[in-house]
Amino acid sequence: MELEKIVKVTGRAVNVAGDDIDTDRIIPARFMKCVTFDGLGEYLFYDVRKDEDGSLKDHPLNTPEHEGATILVSGQNFGCGSSREHAPQAIYRAGFRAVIAEGFAEIFFGNSTNLGIPCAVLAHDDRVALSEAIEANPALEVTIDVDTQQVHYGDKTVPCVIRPAAQMALTSGKWDPLGDLMDGADAVKATASTLPYLKG
């Protein structure tokens, strides 16, 4: 199956401040009572955005200046906690196409890459400078160059890190691994036949 080659993501960005933004924060468990991922975008960061009575909180995600932003920016260990793919699915369905952070939790990173969402790691000082620039000018255009591992904004260019396997998968349009995995079916059966617990 032909997939889009994700070489660059360009768009406006929005800050979700803080380290250790967990997957319960990204999509609270009560919104996972569903058998499809459709409609999850509506619940992205629900409790970050809304009070218990449903009124909007004072948060960049709620401001008209950031409406239509396609890049999320956050701190360390973004996406920690549960393995729920509902988290990157909600991010994607809310219109975001990339995440920039100081670090990502392992499972979230893999889930996002498999959906074609680049997760770029920025050094702390560079991330803070980017967040400040976004805050000062919500219309700022930010580009993640997956190929050269750089983030461009205004007159700035800073290095970012996207793990080699993910970088290759994204830029070559092979971020959904199913096709490659299916190509190995014979080798899978051969490996299985060497393992006693799978022979029976």
Next chain:
Amino acid sequence: MAKNLFEKVWDAHAVRELPNGQTQLLIGTHLIHEVTSPQAFGMLRDRNLPVMMPHRTFATVDHIVPTNEFHEPYSDPLADAMIKELRKNCEQHGITFFDTNTGHQGIVHVVGPEQGITQPGTTIACGDSHTSTHGAFGAIAFGIGTSQVRDVLATQTIALNRLKVRRINVDGELQPGVYAKDVILHIIRVLGVNGGTGFAYEYAGDVFDRFTMEERMTVCNMSIEGGARVGYVNPDDTTFQYLKGRPYSPEGEAWEEAVATWRGFASDPDCTYDDVVNIRAEDIKPTVTWGINPGQGIFIDEAIPSVEGVEDGQKASVAEALEHMKFEGGEPIQGKRIDVAFIGSCTNGRLSDLEDVAHYIKGHKVADHVHAIVVPGSQVVAAIAQEKGLDVIFREAGFEWRGAGCSMCLAMNPDKLVGDQLCASSSNRNFKGRQGSPTGRTILMSPVMVAAAAITGEVSDAREVFGVLETV
């Protein structure tokens, strides 16, 4: 060449290298539940793909099941739709389903081990981050996303980067009243919530050698809370003894062969690790969390950290945690009045957890203002506990005795905190909103510490409440 267990299991299951450099890894055992699998089956249907090895996938229902409502249709139509969807998918693809009417339903990480499905030297994946639990048996077990659930169903493999291995030695002797839960909360506190990113944790040393399987599971379960997708303990006689005679364990001659194979997967004595961390068992005290991630833990006799007292990089996190928890920095955690006490979850909902608590609560009563519930990890755990009369002990002490499920660990069923209630919880996550109320507050601790809090009505040192120190 000498290898550690991770390397041995990985190499035995590595099918081939993929074009992007990742490994196509064979997943020998696949566990599924109702929350993260329906979309994967939908993806298979969209592409008209069959399940490659249906006999290597096992299903149960845990996250959404009510614990005090035992007949369908459930009053929550969404929950009802989810269980029916899983039932339909299992029937359609010939997958074994430990359904609610089998007597074997329960939390997926309790069911796998108790059925003997979880075995040493295997790879285990499940769409649930606490799959690391199964590492207690010397398996490489990890949580996966739903697209990967699809990959396992369709190809029995996933694409993965090899992990580094950190050995964590806990040597010496644990003090009385210090439990496996305290050990893992302490490890996460020391190494951080992202300290394990990119690593598998090998837990070893005197303490793990002596631990029962259930204690090892409690520690491995929370590996992911320290950022490590995989956590394991080398298989030994304790492991084999636990597995012997379980429904899916090998029998007769096959048993002897299996034990020999399993033993061979243990890390070689002269193997190497990417990192080694040493922790003294004597340094660990009963640990409780004070904040909004599992790394924000303190010993029960410590004060809650203050913004002023931490490094610049942590000030914002500490301030946010204190604000959510409605705590002041510098206050003792002991004495915080609780509203709810929850004993259960894939971390601490096993028989030994219930036995430990039942041993101490005889003759005590839950404080009037506390709502206390016990949720066994599986129907099997519940049945054995009831046979032993534990349900009666809990009820007499004022706990509600519930049916099996994930319950208030993540509150996808009707068991939820209300408003900013403070919950003493034996579960694994204290994230904001985790227990069902956006403003709800969670303090993680061992089951015995939860019981002490339930009885006194406030966060307490169980060693004092139950006189643990005097009895040894």
